[in-house]
Amino acid sequence: FLKPEFWRNPKKAIKRAYKSTDDYILHNVVGPRGGSTAVTAIVIDGKKIVVANVGDSRAILCRERDVVKQVTVEHEADKERDLVESRGGFVYQEPGNVPRVDGQLAMTRAFGDGRLKEHISVTPNVEIVEVHDDTKFLILASDGLWKVMSNxxxxxxxxxRGDAEEAAKKLIDKALARGSTDDISCVIVSFLQSID
Structure with a gap:
């Protein structure tokens, strides 16, 4: 996937890759039902990170002195009502529930979900962030973690913990202990060997 287009225009290349992935999922995996949010990251020469997401999977970047920066945008139905309505859909909220696209899906951007594809998008939010000397970790996780834990x-x-692999396992355990009922996945990319 890292073709010459990626080096010329990484944001455009990532968006094309998300579209190709969505097409594959729709035709070979889930059909009209089922889908997923996603967050991806490409680290370039340890100096830049290209982060993309659809839905409510999230990435945060952690630096020294407790600097935590969320580098993704969550594509919730109430926040992107205009997108849904411009595609002929609607956002509806039942009492006690979250707003949903066509009364069904809480996210406006996702892989799959073919039955709603006319009203949702797979176009990711793409950010390019610099890796500085004080950059410690990049955390990528699904909403099952973020629903029960803050950044x-x-x-x-x-x-x-200090150890990325051990920390990822502990975060999943903690989310389960806090009663998360959604999917929980977590990947931690370490930029330094230890925490001061």
């Missing part, structure tokens, strides 16, 4: 709580857990 800062996740960073606090990683600081306590």
């Amino acid at each position: 800062e709580e996740v960073w606090d857990q990683i600081k306590e």
Whole structure:
């Protein structure tokens, strides 16, 4: 996928890759039902990170002095009502529930979900962020983690452990212990060997 187009225009290349992935999923995996949010990251020469997401999977970047930066945008139905309506859909919220596209899907951007594809998008939000000397970790996780833990709580857990693999396992365990009922996945990319 890292073709010459990626080096010329990484944002455009990532968007094309998400579209190709969505086409594959729709035709070979889930058909009209089922789908997924996603977050991806490409680290370039340890100096830049290209982060993309659809839905509510999230990435945060952690730096020294407890600097935590969310580098993704969550594509919730109430926030992107204009997108849905411009494609002929509607956003509806039942009492006690979250707003949903056509009364069904809480996210406006996702892979799959063919039955709603006319009203949702697979176009990701793409950010290019610099890796500085004080960059410690990049955390990529699904909404099952973020529904029960804040960005800062996740960073606090990683600081306590110091080891990226161990911290990812502990974060999943903590999300389960807090009663998360959604899918939970977590990947931690370490830029330094240890935490001061």
